[in-house]
Amino acid sequence: MAKKDIKPATPVPAPRQPVFNFPLRIKYIILATIGLLFYGNTLWNGYALDDNGVILGNAYVQQGVGGIYKIMTADAYSSYLQNLHASQNFVGGRYRPLSIVAFAIEQSIFGDSVFLRHLVNIIFFIATLFAIFYFLSNFLLKKIPRGEDYAFLAVILFAIHPLHTEVVANIKSFDEILSLFFILLTLIFSLEHLQKRNKKYLYFGVGSLFLALLSKEYALMLVVLLPLLFYLYPGENKKNIISLSIPYFVSAFAYLMLRFYSVGFPHSDPTVRFINNQLRTDPYYLATSIQKFATEWYALGKYLFMLFVPYPLSCDYSYNQIPYHNFKNITVWLSLFTFIGIIYWGFKLLKKKDSMAFPIFFFVLMLIPISNFFINVGAVFGERFDYHASLGFVIVISYLVFRFTRKVTFSLRKISITVAIAVLLLTCAWETIARNANWKNDYVLFMHDVTVVPNSEFADCNATVGYINLSLQPGNESRKTNMLDSAVMFCRRAINLDKTFPDPFINIGIAYYYLSNLDSAKYFWDLVQGGLYPNHPKVKFFQPLLAQSYLNEARAVGPNNIQLSINDIKKGLSEDSTNPELWYNLGGVYFLAHKDDSARTAWIKTLALKPDYQEAKNGLNALANPSAGIMKK
Numbered sequence: 001m002a003k004k005d006i007k008p009a010t011p012v013p014a015p016r017q018p019v020f021n022f023p024l025r026i027k028y029i030i031l032a033t034i035g036l037l038f039y040g041n042t043l044w045n046g047y048a049l050d051d052n053g054v055i056l057g058n059a060y061v062q063q064g065v066g067g068i069y070k071i072m073t074a075d076a077y078s079s080y081l082q083n084l085h086a087s088q089n090f091v092g093g094r095y096r097p098l099s100i101v102a103f104a105i106e107q108s109i110f111g112d113s114v115f116l117r118h119l120v121n122i123i124f125f126i127a128t129l130f131a132i133f134y135f136l137s138n139f140l141l142k143k144i145p146r147g148e149d150y151a152f153l154a155v156i157l158f159a160i161h162p163l164h165t166e167v168v169a170n171i172k173s174f175d176e177i178l179s180l181f182f183i184l185l186t187l188i189f190s191l192e193h194l195q196k197r198n199k200k201y202l203y204f205g206v207g208s209l210f211l212a213l214l215s216k217e218y219a220l221m222l223v224v225l226l227p228l229l230f231y232l233y234p235g236e237n238k239k240n241i242i243s244l245s246i247p248y249f250v251s252a253f254a255y256l257m258l259r260f261y262s263v264g265f266p267h268s269d270p271t272v273r274f275i276n277n278q279l280r281t282d283p284y285y286l287a288t289s290i291q292k293f294a295t296e297w298y299a300l301g302k303y304l305f306m307l308f309v310p311y312p313l314s315c316d317y318s319y320n321q322i323p324y325h326n327f328k329n330i331t332v333w334l335s336l337f338t339f340i341g342i343i344y345w346g347f348k349l350l351k352k353k354d355s356m357a358f359p360i361f362f363f364v365l366m367l368i369p370i371s372n373f374f375i376n377v378g379a380v381f382g383e384r385f386d387y388h389a390s391l392g393f394v395i396v397i398s399y400l401v402f403r404f405t406r407k408v409t410f411s412l413r414k415i416s417i418t419v420a421i422a423v424l425l426l427t428c429a430w431e432t433i434a435r436n437a438n439w440k441n442d443y444v445l446f447m448h449d450v451t452v453v454p455n456s457e458f459a460d461c462n463a464t465v466g467y468i469n470l471s472l473q474p475g476n477e478s479r480k481t482n483m484l485d486s487a488v489m490f491c492r493r494a495i496n497l498d499k500t501f502p503d504p505f506i507n508i509g510i511a512y513y514y515l516s517n518l519d520s521a522k523y524f525w526d527l528v529q530g531g532l533y534p535n536h537p538k539v540k541f542f543q544p545l546l547a548q549s550y551l552n553e554a555r556a557v558g559p560n561n562i563q564l565s566i567n568d569i570k571k572g573l574s575e576d577s578t579n580p581e582l583w584y585n586l587g588g589v590y591f592l593a594h595k596d597d598s599a600r601t602a603w604i605k606t607l608a609l610k611p612d613y614q615e616a617k618n619g620l621n622a623l624a625n626p627s628a629g630i631m632k633k
Contacts, residue, residue, distance in 0.1 A: 019414045020152045034159045035126035042118045042169045046441040050172040064108030071100045073262045095263045098214040099175040117171045124177045131184035139191045154398035160428040163310040166384045169439035176387045182212035206251045213255040221365040291324040294332045298325045299381045301335025307393045312452045317381035321456040363392025460494035464507040487511040502533040547576035565589045580610040
């Protein structure tokens with residue numbers, strides 16, 4: 001019997017050596033360390049930008065836990081805006097109560113601790129990094145060769161991205177952090193349920209989705225993304241996809257009902273916008289339909305571009321910062337065709353049930369809520385709006401890095417990726433840590449950003465306030481004039497951008513007031529009173545001060561130039577006609593000018609305002625009996 005030929009056994013392929021060859025515990029420690037190193041210096045920052053409206057100026061937050069019911073049943077800015085403009089209805093459907101409830105609880109437990117609130121932002125940002133890595137390494141990229149390497153590179157890129165500074169450094173943006181965190185928990189629990197068929201994970205997933213929706217509206221995109229994720233999961237058929245998705249649809253529907261009950265559905269009033277504490281039109285108020293549509297596509301392109309080149313960073317992209325575009329601009333077409341290509345690529349991968357389709361559609365769908373296509377978000381662009389979409393971006397970039405280096409030897413690939421990460425880490429740390437310092441407070445933020453956004457009236461106005469306040473601080477006496485001159489310069493720039501916006505007129509008047517240029521201050525405040533914003537509270541506050549300054553000038557001139565004294569006092573009365581000192585001194589100057597009838601009228605007015613004003617009585621007696629004399633003041 002002939003022996004059978006024995007074929008050699010097929011060699012078992014050696015396990016792939018990971019590029020990031022660290023124990024799992026060390027990877028999590030690295031992520032936490034990056035989060036602390038990159039954002040630790042925010043702990044010594046104060047409040048800035050929207051913190052005033054959401055925290056400091058929010059009566060419901062200041063009530064602590066007692067304000068939670070109102071927070072859950074009101075627009076996010078309702079308390080702040082009603083305090084500013086009690087007669088106006090500003091309900092715009094900004095329903096994201098979860099972060100504001102957290103602020104109220106912090107207020108009750110820790111008081112107004114800005115340090116703690118910055119710490120909470122950092123802690124939840126690090127928790128988000130952990131959730132990203134867990135989701136990618138245990139689910140989305142688990143079946144892909146080197147999936148854990150892809151996952152770790154993606155989360156490193158997300159952690160160090162400078163575009164996230166606004167989200168972490170600005171306390172108000174806790175809503176962005178909570179939103180993505182609970183979106184990730186929803187994805188994790190939904191797949192845990194899919195794997196283990198344990199209902200507790202379904203309950204956790206449905207609950208996480210509801211919390212994500214209460215954080216911000218991005219989570220509505222999970223109505224599409226969750227069925228997509230279930231479709232990409234191996235072995236699932238279409239019937240299972242629908243049945244698995246129904247509980248999450250119910251959760252989203254319950255949220256919409258709560259939202260509708262509390263604030264109504266998102267909407268915008270074309271006659272009202274809120275910028276810098278003033279009534280303003282929305283950022284597209286002056287745009288044609290074509291300009292609006294083209295600029296929206298340009299903004300989407302800018303979101304993608306800033307993910308590649310996050311520099312320079314700015315806290316403001318409001319009216320006139322990004323000019324209106326049309327379809328003659330090549331950048332609009334470039335953005336349009338780029339997104340068409342991205343979506344086409346996503347469908348091509350989806351057809352193959354390739355898991356990389358998920359981050360592509362995650363990127364695109366997370367831009368929809370802030371695209372202005374359907375709901376006006378109040379700004380053409382915002383860096384914090386890129387936070388969610390950036391997750392899809394870094395996953396795709398990580399995938400492309402390993403795909404394009406697949407033919408390179410392992411040692412060269414490892415060295416190349418390590419060196420690239422080191423360079424990026426240092427570059428991004430330099431930009432992020434420096435940018436965190438800019439978020440110290442409103443003054444520091446805008447006095448820096450005004451040099452970055454030359455077409456922003458919002459930045460100009462806020463930088464002006466910073467220069468004015470700094471000029472009045474002890475120790476700045478030698479620099480006072482230069483600081484106030486800078487304030488005037490930025491106000492004039494803002495006025496040139498928009499002559500209907502009252503704030504720069506008010507602020508330039510304040511700067512001129514402290515420069516002792518009273519006529520210029522009066523000129524700009526009179527413009528506000530005359531139509532831009534009659535009875536503006538800030539102007540009403542400064543008018544008596546200006547009137548007193550005119551009186552001081554009149555007294556300094558004295559009898560040397562009686563007509564100039566009369567003119568100064570009249571200017572003062574035009575600002576504050578209820579000041580008896582002004583009327584008395586006007587009578588005194590008229591008396592010196594031998595205009596007895598005018599003096600009598602002024603002193604009678606003085607006594608009408610202040611009946612016990614003895615000097616005015618003496619003046620009237622002097623007119624009646626010239627030999628009695630008059631007490632001069």
